[in-house]
Amino acid sequence: MDSELFHPRSQELPNQARESSISPIVRRPSNGHGPLPPRIRRRNRLITSCLECRRRKLKCNKSHPCSNCTKFVRDCVFLAPALDPASQLKLAEIKEKMGSLERTLEDDVARRGRSSSIASIGGLQMSGLSESSDDEPAGPEDEKDLEPTPLAFTDAAYYEDADDDLLDLGVQIGKMRLTERVGGFVRPKFSQEIAYVLNRAEDANGDVRTEFTSPVQPGMTTQEVILPGNEFLTPSSSFFFAPEPQSASFMAYLPSKNVADRLMGHYWASVHQMCRVVHRPSFERQYRFLWRQVQSGIEPPTSFQALFLATMLSAVTSMSEGDVLLQFGVEKKQLVDGFQTGSETALYRANFLRTTKLQTLQALVMYLIPLCRREVTRSHSALCGAAIRLAECMGLHRDGTHYSLEPVEVHVRRIIWYQLCFLDIRTCESTGPRPQIHREDFDTQFPLNVNDEDLESANPPIVDSEKWTDMTMSRLRFEINEMHRFLWMERPRLERKKTTLTAVLSKVQQFINGLDKRFMPMFDKETPVHNMALITYKLLTLRMHVMVLHRYSSNHNRKMPERLRKILLTSGVQQVECAIMIETAPSLRPWSWYCGALHQYHTALLLLSELYATDVRYHEDRIWTCLDYVFEINAQLPRIEKSRLILREVIQKTEIYQSLRRVRAPKELEEHMAETVVSKMRTLSPEMPTAPVASGTGNLQRSAEYRLFNPNIADHAYYAPPHGIHPVPTASTTSPQGSDANGQDFGGQGASLGSSTSPGDLDIDWNEWDKLFPPDLKLNDLVPLPDFQFSTHFHPIPM
Incomplete structure (x- = not known):
């Protein structure tokens, strides 16, 4: 009796049985963690009508052919005789799998709708970030063979005899500060790489090579090299x-x-x-x-x-x-x-x-x-x-x-x-080494783009304002910063072949287009704070594409096509000009104190190396106007002399810092260096004496290593500033090949690190690229820049 109360027999519940048989699909909870659905019950009745009558729900007289098919001249087809038990079991199994697939699809649709609704509240849904990475199209075939450089690393290790009393600020070169991280990546052999570029260009021009037997210039002490700047503030221990x-x-x-x-x-x-x-x-x-x-x-x-x-x-x-x-x-x-x-x-x-x-x-x-x-x-x-x-x-x-x-x-x-x-x-x-906060770890919405007073009104706003408010500049920075976080997380996925270069670039451009549509109508060029927001927006968006593209910049084995290199240099010089504009324009002076958090002038090193080591040069005059300001060098000197002075200072100061900081080079880098040195020695003339090369670590300050070490300078991190550069196609002026304004030759064919006319050398889907950046697209179509005047000591070339 009691068992019947708590366990009723199925024949006592005819309505439930009928409902179960009529509605075979039982939905699970949308979170996917509910109990498994009951087994679908199917009647498997014998079908005796012809297929045409059954499809039209007509009464079939079951003749061959039936009367309906005869009347309307149709093909009268009947099902084969009843299946044997094995076939019926197989048919039931197929139906079970179809039902399971239907439930899975329903749950997936519900889950996507729920995540989309959450992301869209408060403006969290950003163009290019809402799409699932599972929906990304397959990348081009030529992306599959790309490998990251062996000379740059995310993580760093140090020798135990390093000086812990040393401030890990790096060295100051003009307005630029360099540490063991260049472009966010550790480069243990950075000074050797720069020395190789300098010596190779001098060899190509027939100049007398300068051997760096001592890293310290006359009168320069170690403490002077690593001194902090005037803006340095450190928390107390x-x-x-x-x-x-x-x-x-x-x-x-x-x-x-x-x-x-x-x-x-x-x-x-x-x-x-x-x-x-x-x-x-x-x-x-x-x-x-x-x-x-x-x-x-x-x-x-x-x-x-x-x-x-x-x-x-x-x-x-x-x-x-x-x-x-x-x-x-x-x-x-x-x-x-x-x-x-x-x-x-x-x-x-x-x-x-x-x-x-x-x-x-x-x-x-x-x-x-x-x-x-x-x-x-x-x-x-x-x-x-x-x-x-x-x-x-x-x-x-x-x-x-x-x-x-x-x-x-x-x-x-x-x-x-x-x-x-x-x-x-x-x-x-x-x-380094990587961001601590991950996008999937928080659901905090962006602060609403509203005025502070509106939040204390009787009816506080719940959506963003479409006009300029007290919050607009900060909101703009917050959104761009989250896109930077997204690109930080995408770079390892690019290395592991989990996504494609074309897919990431498409998301970046979609994001920028979305910002343009929302924020550009808010700016009033006659208002200084609006101009500051616009220049900040331009500066921060210029970072994005290089955060993806700099890994393929001037690669020794896969050289960057000229059209992409042109975009990179155009964006680089605009980025530096924006930073200089913030520091020098009188109308932007109230906010110039924070420019160092937005830009650190590492892009200037990229521009200098491209001018010095390549034959085809874009925006040369504009670039040198920026370099004179960043490196605080006499603008009247010949450009070839200025280039060598800057590069030698980089070599000397970074080598001093490396000797004090004692960064431990990974085993793979040492092996790669040994292989490269051996390869270089085999190319020497027979008259040159050769020396055995050890595979382990050695004295990194020996001039012989500078002469023999031929690193894979085709490296993304050497040329990478810590901030990306937004490539913006524009009409540019190209200097005559192999010459500059002073009649000096920066480099020969042997020094070229970035020139290539073969688009197939890089993993770029150029059809998709032309959709993102049409060849006839103008610079001001992407990011309109207000017509600012620099201060009296800085005069940029008009854009």
Whole structure:
């Protein structure tokens, strides 16, 4: 009796049985984790009607032919006699597989629809990123044989006798700073590669070769080579591990209200538009309340103490030394050091390593922004990594809408998270090895493109505004930064043949086209902040294509076609011109302090090497105008002499840094070097004496190695700046082959590293490429550039 109650017999449920037989497809839950569906029950009735009557649902008299087929002159066909049991079982199995396939397709459609709806909220769906990588078309056949260079690596190892007291800032060459990472990749033999390029070009021209027996120029000391620049700010070691880094109270670091008000005004004008971290109306209320507490003798909360002092630090950092001295009567370094120490002390007292307060994390991000600009060390990267982990522990990688928060708090959480995303990419470029944040690990939406005041209205907006707002510049940077993250993750997939070059380039161009459509109508060229946003947009999008293409630039075995090289150089010179424009244009001066975080001038090395080592040169005058500014060299010198001076300085300074930093070269690189040296020796004349070559490590400073070492200079990372270059086809001027404006010859045929007229040498699907970049496309059709005038000491060639 009881068993019948809990286990009813099937004959007692005729309706359920009938429904099961009529609806054979039972859907699983859309998440795919529900119980397996019951076995589909099929009646397998005997079919006696002819096929034509059955298809038309007519009554068949079962004659041969039947009356209906005879009347309408149709072919009367009957099924064969009943199948044997084995055939019936096979037919049932086929039907079961068809049903399973139908359910799988339904689940797949539901899953894609759900992911698409999630990605589209708040603007997360970006052109080129929403498509599944499984839907990518197969790449061209000539992509299958491409291999990454053996001279550049993502990861680095060091010898134990390295100097840990050394700042890992690298060396300063003009306005460019070089470390062991060039273009985001470790290059243990970088100085040897440059020496090879220089010596090979000198041999081709018949010049007297310069042997680098000593890496140090007369009068140059090691400490002078590795000195940090004026913009360098590093976190204090006591910030983490000292029991009490500072015992002074908040009042010891609090400026007068007059000074604080002027600094806050400068913060809103120069920092807030570029690096937004706070909601302005909320912060201003807290700022006024802070001074009321101070006047009442009450110490403000430690979390807001840290945020306030970090805001003061950002404001002072964004000012020039002359402005600080003029307005406050003290040196800028004195104010910066005081506010930095005060910020670190306040963060320590706020227990930032174990906090759950959003304001404390907000203060930490505000503190990191002025530190992580042009000069970034591993200590910056470690602190940024700690901030990312703290943010994840506080749930900032999940959108605030999941927690039913107020619109202002949701907005602030999104801003903080995407500032951390930018700091993640910036520190990764300088110290490696790869971004810590992955796209699939968070679902935080982009902050809405709305004004701060709108979030406190009775009906706060839930969609982006189509006009310029307080948030537009930051939102633009956040979206481009996520595309950079996508390209960081795509480069290993390109190496593993999981995607194709054409597919990645298509996604990049789709993304840029989407940004153009949304943001270009917002810009007003008569407004300086709009011009700054437009130049920043151009500078950051110019990075994208080289992040993909630089691996194939000037490859020794697969040389880049001239049409692609022309695009690369055109984009490179525009990128450097944009960075120089930000630093020199008077209308952009309020935001020029942050240019170092956007561009580090590594592209100038690419331009110089292409001019020096190749015969066909594009935009030569424009490039040299940029090189004179970047490397701070006398513009009146002959160009061939300037090139050699710059390259020799790169060789000498990078070799000094490598000897101090003690980067360990991988075994594969040493083996590749040995094979290359042997190959080079076999090509020497019979009269030249040869020497045995060891396969292990040796003295890297010997001039013999410079003469014999012939690396695969066809390497993406040597020519790769840490930021990509957006190739933009444009009409360009080509200098006469083998000559420059001073009648000097930069190189001969033997020195050519990038010239090739064979499009088949590279893994490019040129049909797809012409769709992305039509041959008749003009530069201004892609990224219109406002007609800025540079400062008096810099005069670029008109674009």
